[in-house]
Amino acid sequence: MKKTGTGNxxxxxxxxxxxxxxxxxxxxxxxxxxxxxxxxxxxxxxxVISFTRWDFINSPVWAGLENYREIxxxxxxxxxxxxxxxxxxxxxxxxxxxxxxxxxxxxFALLLNMKPRGSKIFQSILYLPTLFSISAVxxxxxxxxxxxxxxxxxFGVKHSVTTTYPYVWIALIIMSVWWTMGxxxxxxxxxxxxxxxxxxxxxxxxxxxxxxxxxxxxxxSIRFQLLYTLVITVAGSFNVYGQPLMxxxxxxxxxxxVNVLIMYxxxxxxxxxxSIAGMASAMAIILGAFILVVSFIQFRxxxxxE
Amino acid sequence: MIKKNGKIGLSLCLTAALMxxxxxxCGNSADAESAKTAAVKETAEKVNADVxxxxxxxxxxxxxxxTSENEIEFWNFFTGPDGDNMxxxxxxxxxxxxxxxxxxxxxxxxxxYTKIPTVVNSGKGIPDLTIVDVAxxxxxxxxxxxxxxxxxxxxxxxxxxxxxKAAVWDTGTFDGEQYAVPLDMGVIGVAYNKDLVEQYxxxxxxxxLITIDEIKEIIPKAAEDGIVTIPVSFxxxxxxxxxxxxxxxxxxxxxxxxxxxxPEFAKAMQTLxxxxxxxxxxxxxxDNLQLFMAGEAIFCPDGVWDANALNAIEGLNWGITNSxxxxxxxxxxxxxxNQFVMLKNDARSDEKEKTIAQFLEYVRQNTLxxxxxGQVPASSAADDEAEYKEMNQHFFVSTPEIEESIQFKNYKYxxxxxxxxxKVFGDILFGNIDLEEGLNQAQKQVEDNIAQNQ
Numbered sequence: 001m002k003k004t005g006t007g008n009x010x011x012x013x014x015x016x017x018x019x020x021x022x023x024x025x026x027x028x029x030x031x032x033x034x035x036x037x038x039x040x041x042x043x044x045x046x047x048v049i050s051f052t053r054w055d056f057i058n059s060p061v062w063a064g065l066e067n068y069r070e071i072x073x074x075x076x077x078x079x080x081x082x083x084x085x086x087x088x089x090x091x092x093x094x095x096x097x098x099x100x101x102x103x104x105x106x107x108f109a110l111l112l113n114m115k116p117r118g119s120k121i122f123q124s125i126l127y128l129p130t131l132f133s134i135s136a137v138x139x140x141x142x143x144x145x146x147x148x149x150x151x152x153x154x155f156g157v158k159h160s161v162t163t164t165y166p167y168v169w170i171a172l173i174i175m176s177v178w179w180t181m182g183x184x185x186x187x188x189x190x191x192x193x194x195x196x197x198x199x200x201x202x203x204x205x206x207x208x209x210x211x212x213x214x215x216x217x218x219x220x221s222i223r224f225q226l227l228y229t230l231v232i233t234v235a236g237s238f239n240v241y242g243q244p245l246m247x248x249x250x251x252x253x254x255x256x257x258v259n260v261l262i263m264y265x266x267x268x269x270x271x272x273x274x275s276i277a278g279m280a281s282a283m284a285i286i287l288g289a290f291i292l293v294v295s296f297i298q299f300r301x302x303x304x305x306e
Numbered sequence: 307m308i309k310k311n312g313k314i315g316l317s318l319c320l321t322a323a324l325m326x327x328x329x330x331x332c333g334n335s336a337d338a339e340s341a342k343t344a345a346v347k348e349t350a351e352k353v354n355a356d357v358x359x360x361x362x363x364x365x366x367x368x369x370x371x372x373t374s375e376n377e378i379e380f381w382n383f384f385t386g387p388d389g390d391n392m393x394x395x396x397x398x399x400x401x402x403x404x405x406x407x408x409x410x411x412x413x414x415x416x417x418x419y420t421k422i423p424t425v426v427n428s429g430k431g432i433p434d435l436t437i438v439d440v441a442x443x444x445x446x447x448x449x450x451x452x453x454x455x456x457x458x459x460x461x462x463x464x465x466x467x468x469x470x471k472a473a474v475w476d477t478g479t480f481d482g483e484q485y486a487v488p489l490d491m492g493v494i495g496v497a498y499n500k501d502l503v504e505q506y507x508x509x510x511x512x513x514x515l516i517t518i519d520e521i522k523e524i525i526p527k528a529a530e531d532g533i534v535t536i537p538v539s540f541x542x543x544x545x546x547x548x549x550x551x552x553x554x555x556x557x558x559x560x561x562x563x564x565x566x567x568x569p570e571f572a573k574a575m576q577t578l579x580x581x582x583x584x585x586x587x588x589x590x591x592x593d594n595l596q597l598f599m600a601g602e603a604i605f606c607p608d609g610v611w612d613a614n615a616l617n618a619i620e621g622l623n624w625g626i627t628n629s630x631x632x633x634x635x636x637x638x639x640x641x642x643x644n645q646f647v648m649l650k651n652d653a654r655s656d657e658k659e660k661t662i663a664q665f666l667e668y669v670r671q672n673t674l675x676x677x678x679x680g681q682v683p684a685s686s687a688a689d690d691e692a693e694y695k696e697m698n699q700h701f702f703v704s705t706p707e708i709e710e711s712i713q714f715k716n717y718k719y720x721x722x723x724x725x726x727x728x729k730v731f732g733d734i735l736f737g738n739i740d741l742e743e744g745l746n747q748a749q750k751q752v753e754d755n756i757a758q759n760q
Binding site for chain 2: 053055056057058077078079081142146147148149160162163164248250251252253254255257267270271272273274275276278279
């Protein structure tokens with residue numbers, strides 16, 4: 001009986017241990033399945049395609065590292081020129097867009113955190129553009145920036161700001177920030193609302209002004225949210241596509257004034273002619289690797305801070 | 307905590323910051339208001355077609371109870387107002403109680419072309435009937451995607467070259483066999499403002515031809531009043547092709563050799579650039595159709611399908627004529643064409659093919675409905691209809707000479723050339739890139755792309 005009892009206890013322990021081991025998988029399982037289907041398999045598939053020549057119709061032909069060599073090292077190649085041009089424009093967009101996309105929503109979040117009259121309405125209105133499609137956003141801004149019929153014509157602007165450097169970049173960043181700032185703003189607002197009011201009041205009693213209270217209390221308190229939004233904004237900016245496509249298109253059939261890397265990738269894979277899917281995949285993999293490295297560095301910074 | 311006054315002040319600041327949004331679309335030209343509205347609507351349609359992912363609209367004829375067993379699945383990309391004309395034809399045909407009903411599936415053209423390889427490779431969900439642009443047909447044929455239309459033609463003997471415009475019919479013929487039945491010809495000519503022509507270019511259109519010399523004569527007078535003579539950055543590619551063709555040049559020398567940096571295309575581009583340099587074109591990045599709609603351009607290269615948008619502008623007295631030319635000896639008008647094709651599908655039964663034949667015959671006979679969308683019907687059935695003769699686009703079939711001027715870019719690698727030229731076209735025109743360098747770049751791009759498929 002004793003033996004049997006011990007046996008049962010061991011069995012129960014093992015069973016509980018097994019359940020304990022399986023429990024985390026039950027939680028992450030659904031996500032893992034979705035991740036495998038919609039992220040992992042496509043990445044592997046894309047990686048395999050990048051080593052081939054393929055038009056999506058006929059059988060792919062193995063090309064080894066030829067696509068990568070062509071993109072990275074053959075200076076005469078169209079694909080090298082396109083990659084470098086796309087990468088240059090994409091990096092410029094990241095450099096210009098990320099700081100503004102962090103600072104502007106942060107500013108609005110700080111203002112809204114002061115609970116001005118109608119703050120909920122302002123919050124809703126500021127968040128609203130995030131819900132629009134890029135098509136709608138592009139049309140709104142194209143009309144506003146139309147030098148003959150748009151809002152800017154009222155201020156005597158004579159330049160076509162969507163096709164003239166450097167105005168095109170300014171317009172692009174303003175439109176992007178207007179469209180996307182809602183997400184970051186809500187994150188900051190949520191974080192700021194969790195900061196104890198006692199800290200602000202103590203600081204105020206000690207003679208700290210508004211700027212000092214923001215700098216020494218508000219910002220350090222939401223540093224994790226700031227780092228998180230930095231990571232997602234950088235990754236999102238590397239994947240920029242819709243904004244320049246919509247805003248800087250030069251008439252019927254014309255190429256946009258700002259060609260980012262995703263545009264070249266898309267046009268190679270799904271342009272008007274036979275698909276060049278292998279080359280497009282290779283470019284996408286290189287871009288993905290680039291984003292991976294940048295994100296890794298950012299995450300290391302976050303971990304270090306922790 | 308800020309004080310009450312501070313809060314109100316903050317509130318006012320936020321209100322001011324948000325005011326910009328309320329100005330969206332405000333303009334300073336009341337006259338341009340209707341033009342703007344129509345242009346916005348049209349831009350939205352084009353934009354949706356370019357950017358949206360997934361099917362944007364399913365046809366109303368997509369019966370809920372229907373299955374692929376008793377339906378002909380018909381894919382097309384008529385997402386604009388032309389979708390209503392196609393829907394009317396589909397409904398008209400379905401009202402005849404055919405054995406299989408047509409299920410009208412409408413999606414953005416980009417999505418349609420993206421989905422085709424997917425369904426063909428998987429062998430599942432292949433549409434029974436599809437609309438594709440003429441520029442894609444030689445490529446699809448070469449890729450082995452197209453089924454011969456022979457069973458359809460056998461079942462509907464009136465679907466034959468004699469009943470269609472010859473030039474467009476031939477674009478679907480390969481090795482003596484028909485692989486496409488044309489629906490229309492989307493001719494790109496030059497729209498003109500009759501009032502402005504009267505004012506700045508009287509008599510220029512007496513022969514229905516606008517020569518380069520005539521354009522250069524008009525420019526100074528029009529520019530004095532701030533009027534644009536001809537925005538050649540809009541559908542300028544087709545104007546350049548027309549000019550090059552007058553010099554005897556084609557877009558490709560042979561199937562795999564592009565002719566983009568040849569002397570004829572270079573001369574054509576140089577000619578358009580001269581118009582820009584003389585001040586005859588709008589500025590870079592302008593919305594040229596909007597400009598024309600607002601009565602600020604005398605001429606405007608444009609496709610016939612914009613007819614309804616132009617007709618909607620109150621007070622715009624417009625017409626359409628041939629593409630620009632060096633002289634009156636020869637002229638050409640380049641065109642797109644929507645064509646019916648059957649993608650390869652072993653599961654498509656003979657009975658379905660017979661119903662497809664009946665539908666195409668119905669479309670051929672009732673092609674006036676399609677003319678109402680602004681297009682030039684490929685079928686000759688509407689040629690004698692009084693209503694059609696009143697339409698602006700009828701101009702392009704009004705004489706045999708004009709009809710014969712219609713050209714199509716039906717080369718295997720047209721798509722590569724289109725993408726490469728469009729990439730540099732605006733920059734060449736507005737002097738952002740050297741003409742020779744730009745054309746060489748486009749030529750190289752097409753050559754590299756073709757090499758990838760060898």
